[in-house]
Amino acid sequence: MDYKKYIAEKIKIEGVSAEEIAGAIAVPPNSDMGDYALPCFKFAKILRQSPVAIAQKLAAEIQPDGVIAEVNALNGYLNFAIDKAGLARQTLADIERAGAQYGSSQIGAGKTVCIDYSSVNVAKPFHIGHLSTTVIGSALYKIYSFLGYNVVGINHLGDYGTQFGKLICAYKHWGDRDEVEKGGIHAINELYVRFNSEATEQMQAEAREYFRLIENGDREANELFAWFKSLTLAYVDKIYKRLNVKFDSYNGESFYLDKMQPVIDELKEKGLLKVSEGASVVDLEPYGMPPCLILRSDGASLYATRDLAAAYYRKSTYGFDKCLYVVAYQQNLHFKQIFKVLELLGKDWAKDMVHVAYGMVSLEDGAMSTRNGRVVWLEDVIEKCVEKAYAVIEDKNPNLENKREIAEKVGVGSVIFGALYNNKIKDIVFSYDKVLSFEGETGVYCQYTCARANSVLQKAKGMECAVSENLQLAPQEYEIIKTLSAFPEAVKDAAEKYEPSTIARYAVDLAQKFNKFYFECKILTAEDGCKGFRLQLTKATLQTMQNALALLGIGVPEKM
RNA sequence: GCGCCUGUAGCUCAGCAGGAUAGAGCAACGGCCUUCUAAGCCGUGUGUCGGGGGUUCGAGUCUCUCCAGGCGCACCA
Numbered sequence: 209m210d211y212k213k214y215i216a217e218k219i220k221i222e223g224v225s226a227e228e229i230a231g232a233i234a235v236p237p238n239s240d241m242g243d244y245a246l247p248c249f250k251f252a253k254i255l256r257q258s259p260v261a262i263a264q265k266l267a268a269e270i271q272p273d274g275v276i277a278e279v280n281a282l283n284g285y286l287n288f289a290i291d292k293a294g295l296a297r298q299t300l301a302d303i304e305r306a307g308a309q310y311g312s313s314q315i316g317a318g319k320t321v322c323i324d325y326s327s328v329n330v331a332k333p334f335h336i337g338h339l340s341t342t343v344i345g346s347a348l349y350k351i352y353s354f355l356g357y358n359v360v361g362i363n364h365l366g367d368y369g370t371q372f373g374k375l376i377c378a379y380k381h382w383g384d385r386d387e388v389e390k391g392g393i394h395a396i397n398e399l400y401v402r403f404n405s406e407a408t409e410q411m412q413a414e415a416r417e418y419f420r421l422i423e424n425g426d427r428e429a430n431e432l433f434a435w436f437k438s439l440t441l442a443y444v445d446k447i448y449k450r451l452n453v454k455f456d457s458y459n460g461e462s463f464y465l466d467k468m469q470p471v472i473d474e475l476k477e478k479g480l481l482k483v484s485e486g487a488s489v490v491d492l493e494p495y496g497m498p499p500c501l502i503l504r505s506d507g508a509s510l511y512a513t514r515d516l517a518a519a520y521y522r523k524s525t526y527g528f529d530k531c532l533y534v535v536a537y538q539q540n541l542h543f544k545q546i547f548k549v550l551e552l553l554g555k556d557w558a559k560d561m562v563h564v565a566y567g568m569v570s571l572e573d574g575a576m577s578t579r580n581g582r583v584v585w586l587e588d589v590i591e592k593c594v595e596k597a598y599a600v601i602e603d604k605n606p607n608l609e610n611k612r613e614i615a616e617k618v619g620v621g622s623v624i625f626g627a628l629y630n631n632k633i634k635d636i637v638f639s640y641d642k643v644l645s646f647e648g649e650t651g652v653y654c655q656y657t658c659a660r661a662n663s664v665l666q667k668a669k670g671m672e673c674a675v676s677e678n679l680q681l682a683p684q685e686y687e688i689i690k691t692l693s694a695f696p697e698a699v700k701d702a703a704e705k706y707e708p709s710t711i712a713r714y715a716v717d718l719a720q721k722f723n724k725f726y727f728e729c730k731i732l733t734a735e736d737g738c739k740g741f742r743l744q745l746t747k748a749t750l751q752t753m754q755n756a757l758a759l760l761g762i763g764v765p766e767k768m
Numbered sequence: 769g770c771g772c773c774u775g776u777a778g779c780u781c782a783g784c785a786g787g788a789u790a791g792a793g794c795a796a797c798g799g800c801c802u803u804c805u806a807a808g809c810c811g812u813g814u815g816u817c818g819g820g821g822g823u824u825c826g827a828g829u830c831u832c833u834c835c836a837g838g839c840g841c842a843c844c845a
Contacts, residue, residue, distance in 0.1 A: 234787060247787050249825050259825075283788065284825090329845085366845070461845085487843050496771075497841090504843040511845050540772055541840055565773085568839075600807065618807090630781060633773070635838070642780080646807050648793040649781085656807045664804050701784075713782065720792085727809045768807080
């Protein structure tokens with residue numbers, strides 16, 4: 209139920225619509241002032257009365273009913289307290305009925321969203337710099353699906369470029385089939401790194417030739433390249449499985465090679481393509497941007513060309529209503545240019561393209577650098593977190609069954625949660641101290657809260673679960689109810705802002721409120737009617753927490 | 769130089785399309801396990817919300833300007 213709307217309809221102010229009033233309604237800073245408030249200051253001019261007088265007058269006009277329990281005027285604010293027991297019954301019933309679907313909706317029914325995320329490069333192992341795009345994109349995938357959208361997850365593979373000529377060259381000189389087969393992506397990456405530090409002029413020339421061979425369909429070169437690609441995919445797939453991430457398409461850059469010409473032709477037809485300094489560009493000067501490079505002076509395509517072709521393909525194949533690119537903010541300009549070019553091409557769907565930009569990851573001693581070996585591999589981070597989780601279980605709960613399985617959920621959850629907890633635009637300085645911290649505002653804290661709730665519910669099996677007729681809510685209970693009832697809104701908010709951290713923050717908030725309740729109100733030893741309510745409250749909290757964490761790709765162990 | 773982003777407690781960050789005394793976690797110190805998992809709970813302290821103008825009844829939130837940091841700005845992706 210939309211309380212703001214309900215309250216707004218009760219308030220009559222001449223010349224002000226119910227919608228405007230609903231929009232003005234805020235939440236008081238302190239819950240003992242009420243649940244909703246209408247500041248009356250802006251009506252003072254229209255009504256030619258003081259805000260204090262307006263609030264008092266309105267308070268006298270509104271009769272409490274089954275929904276609004278109390279109306280008060282205070283310092284120019286009109287405060288509303290809603291019927292707590294009513295909200296509690298409604299919320300618990302909603303959660304009971306919807307279960308794992310609580311918080312979902314059908315607002316996206318019939319609409320399609322494409323999300324481009326993770327987009328790994330062939331032959332490059334995952335490092336922590338790839339974590340943000342992967343988990344943010346994945347969370348958005350789950351959030352939009354939850355809201356009823358048809359979602360297409362796209363891993364826009366970096367599988368085209370001169371670096372693959374270098375890679376083949378390096379392999380031909382120094383590589384060994386068995387070693388690469390055994391070492392997988394790290395072995396390939398070593399070859400590439402070695403090429404960059406040791407390659408002679410002669411080899412550089414060879415590399416260019418190999419790249420040309422790939423492009424011209426040479427069998428051996430393409431077989432080698434396909435092999436490197438499959439090794440890469442096998443490697444990332446393992447990580448994706450652990451992180452609960454999936455894709456519907458792995459169409460990468462090379463997929464669009466034969467799809468660029470129509471775009472280039474159209475740019476020419478529409479007179480958008482100009483030759484400048486030998487290259488073909490779209491002039492964006494009138495829009496305050498540098499030109500968008502479409503073809504190099506040697507005629508080769510560029511990043512932008514392939515991205516335009518990909519946008520065309522996605523629009524025609526999926527008919528998206530929205531197309532998201534989860535890519536770091538370094539590429540702000542690139543996407544602004546691409547979107548502008550689409551607009552100039554007359555594509556009205558250019559407005560549906562969104563660059564979901566996020567901050568950069570660096571290390572405490574500066575930027576990451578594969579060359580200097582200053583990298584933190586994602587698999588190492590995950591492994592360390594899982595090990596730490598296992599050690600903590602060994603220490604605190606050594607008799608648990610499935611310790612490995614639980615440690616996996618806790619460790620992986622911790623990695624994901626850490627990457628999603630702050631606003632995505634913030635830069636991150638990676639530190640093991642931080643990811644390995646399992647206290648406070650962490651994923652582990654949320655999971656632990658669930659384990660507590662689960663444990664109570666286990667012990668309550670077979671107990672009477674009825675809620676008493678004259679339900680009186682303790683403040684701690686009401687705080688939880690309010691938070692639970694706000695979950696659907698939090699999900700929508702996260703989707704609108706492309707901001708999964710909203711969900712992560714929500715989960716911590718709910719956990720904090722539950723833990724306070726858990727500590728201050730006994731559940732199992734409460735009186736019958738009260739106990740029934742508290743058990744349902746516990747169950748609803750657990751369910752909502754599971755739903756929230758699931759949207760982030762985080763699992764919840766029953767015990768830990 | 770131009771453009772975009774960031775600047776809130778010692779540290780890491782929240783702050784709902786401006787609203788009532790600015791909040792969490794970490795770190796520090798002090799309490800709480802013979803009673804529902806102490807990966808927890810409670811308490812103590814700190815803020816020129818980067819600086820300065822402006823709009824407004826009201827600005828951390830909007831606007832202008834300055835400062836600091838990050839990123840980007842033609843043939844890489």
